[in-house]
Amino acid sequence: MRVVRGLVGLAGVVIAVVGVLKVLDRGSATVIEALKWFVGGTLLHDAVLAPIVVLLGALAVPRVPTWARMPLVTGVIVLGTTSVAVFPMLTGFGAISDNPTLLDRNYAAGWWALAALTGLGMAAGCWWQRRTAAADGSSTVPGPATPAPADRPEPPVGRP
Amino acid sequence: MRAPAHALPRPESFTSRLRGPEVTARVGLWLGICFLIAFVTGLYSHFQQDMPGWLTLPRRPVSLYRVSQGLHVISGTAAVPLLLVKLWSVFPKLFERVDLGNARRLGLQLAERGSIALLISSAIFQLSIGLANTTHWYPWSFSFRSTHYAVAWVVIGSLLVHIAVKLPIIRSAITGPVDPRPSPEPAEPEYADEYAAVPMPSETAPPAGPPTAGLSRRGLLRATWLATGVVVLSTAGATVPLLRKVSVFGVRSGDGPQGVPINKSALAARVTELARDPNYRLELKNGDRTMKLSLDDLTQLPQNTATLPIACVEGWSASGEWRGVRMRDVLSLVDAPDDVDLIATSLQKSGAFRVTRLPSQFVNDPLTLLALELNGEPLSIDHGFPCRLIAPNRPGVLQTKWLAKLEVQA
Numbered sequence: 001m002r003v004v005r006g007l008v009g010l011a012g013v014v015i016a017v018v019g020v021l022k023v024l025d026r027g028s029a030t031v032i033e034a035l036k037w038f039v040g041g042t043l044l045h046d047a048v049l050a051p052i053v054v055l056l057g058a059l060a061v062p063r064v065p066t067w068a069r070m071p072l073v074t075g076v077i078v079l080g081t082t083s084v085a086v087f088p089m090l091t092g093f094g095a096i097s098d099n100p101t102l103l104d105r106n107y108a109a110g111w112w113a114l115a116a117l118t119g120l121g122m123a124a125g126c127w128w129q130r131r132t133a134a135a136d137g138s139s140t141v142p143g144p145a146t147p148a149p150a151d152r153p154e155p156p157v158g159r160p
Numbered sequence: 161m162r163a164p165a166h167a168l169p170r171p172e173s174f175t176s177r178l179r180g181p182e183v184t185a186r187v188g189l190w191l192g193i194c195f196l197i198a199f200v201t202g203l204y205s206h207f208q209q210d211m212p213g214w215l216t217l218p219r220r221p222v223s224l225y226r227v228s229q230g231l232h233v234i235s236g237t238a239a240v241p242l243l244l245v246k247l248w249s250v251f252p253k254l255f256e257r258v259d260l261g262n263a264r265r266l267g268l269q270l271a272e273r274g275s276i277a278l279l280i281s282s283a284i285f286q287l288s289i290g291l292a293n294t295t296h297w298y299p300w301s302f303s304f305r306s307t308h309y310a311v312a313w314v315v316i317g318s319l320l321v322h323i324a325v326k327l328p329i330i331r332s333a334i335t336g337p338v339d340p341r342p343s344p345e346p347a348e349p350e351y352a353d354e355y356a357a358v359p360m361p362s363e364t365a366p367p368a369g370p371p372t373a374g375l376s377r378r379g380l381l382r383a384t385w386l387a388t389g390v391v392v393l394s395t396a397g398a399t400v401p402l403l404r405k406v407s408v409f410g411v412r413s414g415d416g417p418q419g420v421p422i423n424k425s426a427l428a429a430r431v432t433e434l435a436r437d438p439n440y441r442l443e444l445k446n447g448d449r450t451m452k453l454s455l456d457d458l459t460q461l462p463q464n465t466a467t468l469p470i471a472c473v474e475g476w477s478a479s480g481e482w483r484g485v486r487m488r489d490v491l492s493l494v495d496a497p498d499d500v501d502l503i504a505t506s507l508q509k510s511g512a513f514r515v516t517r518l519p520s521q522f523v524n525d526p527l528t529l530l531a532l533e534l535n536g537e538p539l540s541i542d543h544g545f546p547c548r549l550i551a552p553n554r555p556g557v558l559q560t561k562w563l564a565k566l567e568v569q570a
Contacts, residue, residue: 001327001328004327005324005325005327006324008320008321008323008324008327009320009321009324009325011317011320012275012316012317012318012319012320012321012322012323012324013317013321014317015313015316015317015320016275016278016313016314016316016317016318016320016321017317018313018317019282019310019311019312019313019314019315019316019317020314022306022309022310022313023307023310023311023314025310026302026303026306026307026310029301029302030301030302030303030307033300033301033302034285034300034302034307034311037285037288037289037300038281038282038284038285039281041281041284041285041288042277042280042281042284045247045280045284046254049244050247050248050251053248054174054248054251057176061375066374069374069375070374070375070376070379070383073375073379073380073383074379074382074383074386077241077245077380077383077384077386077387078383078386078387078390080244081240081241081244081245081387081391082241082387082390082391082394082409084240084244085237085240085241085291085391085395086391086394086395086409087291088291088292088294088295088297089295089395089409089411090409091297092295093292093295093297093299094292094295094296094297094298095295095296096296096425096428098425098427098428099422099423099424099425099428101412101413101415101416101417101421101422102295102296102411102412102421102423103295103411104412104413104415104421105408105409105410105413107408107409109408110394110408110409111408111409113408114390114394114408
């Protein structure tokens, strides 16, 4: 196992160095611009997108009944990640006036259709989860199963 | 003003038990598969466009490039939800403190974090510019193709390093159960705060709910697979004709002049006047031997039909029925030998693919045509009127439109 890991790691280092050299070979202007995108993309995720998702999860999930949580999380993952993946289509920044065959769909309508389908799926998931919970004879009462936010402890921010 | 270090959360601040190597390893496995497919198909596309002299690429099946480049874009698109969920699953690790007291341990930690930072930043970079490229959106100044190719090596290299470091954890996580096994004692509550970033002391924890009512890692994984499937189905119609009606986010609907989309219009290439000039002549050149042919001359030559796809490097593709003169027959007019490459030059005055090279095995292929018609009509101006090159299993950028000159390469 150690030998395999060593060989895989060594191959990885060699391949990554080859890649870095290929980038450097493109000249300083490319390197600087690519670095901006490297750092910018990571910052956009780590400092903006991820904290927003974590915060929304912390705020929203405790406020929904337990039987609605998995459908809610599923819906958010489906619609959220798809929206990120199709961001260039939704914004249409690449559209060219002399080429009507590029980006030739109504992407906003597509997004609303997906959002509606996701909503229906979430509703169906909630119905199923609630029915299953009722069949189990437990926790069928809708409403927060966790303490209200006011009862919750303060987050650790600033705690020594 | 700089915030004190303790203002940042710590890994233990994130209490969700949805996170864990069981989720990270499973999502990471599929993410790694997507990256591997994208890397291999990307290499194939790169060699198609920059073919080294020692390499001979196959001409059959005629749709091989269509499939490989479609897979390239589909696997890259599928990687987006997988990468986002994987990054969520390891987000608390971002706040792990380094051990400053032990130089060796510090060195190892920094090396591991450096490799992970390289992997994450290069992966985000590749997916971002790759997706933007599929829509012709270029908000950067570097060359897309060469930079995307170079950074692909960085992604794969840092991925291998990551796998080597984490292999024991990956093996253990993938072979073990996804969720903790139920115990005879009352199970740990699957309460909503599992998803939260805020810790919940045990005395304030809610009573345990039934297992079906809360969140589970298995449920998170199912949601991830579902999201990946939705992303693929909603975009892949640009490549897979069967999915065109459901791919609401496909970059092409499949429509276009003569039923085939275009990548670059005659207007954008600034060839409209030259292509429509009644005095247009195609120049054939083999050493000292030169011949100029009008469109009428070309239509008088024996015509053949071939059903071949236009497969773009941006992943979209469409099949068409092309009609024209076999390239081999055209070159025989200037007595070109059998084993020569061909240099095709467009009427365009500039552009990265204004001049392309057609290797001899493609020149001699009976399906390689100097096309004059598409789907039963003369080529439209945007499809390369008056004539264009079409060959089996080649990227669209090498199927030179608005041909001005064909020169035999000595």
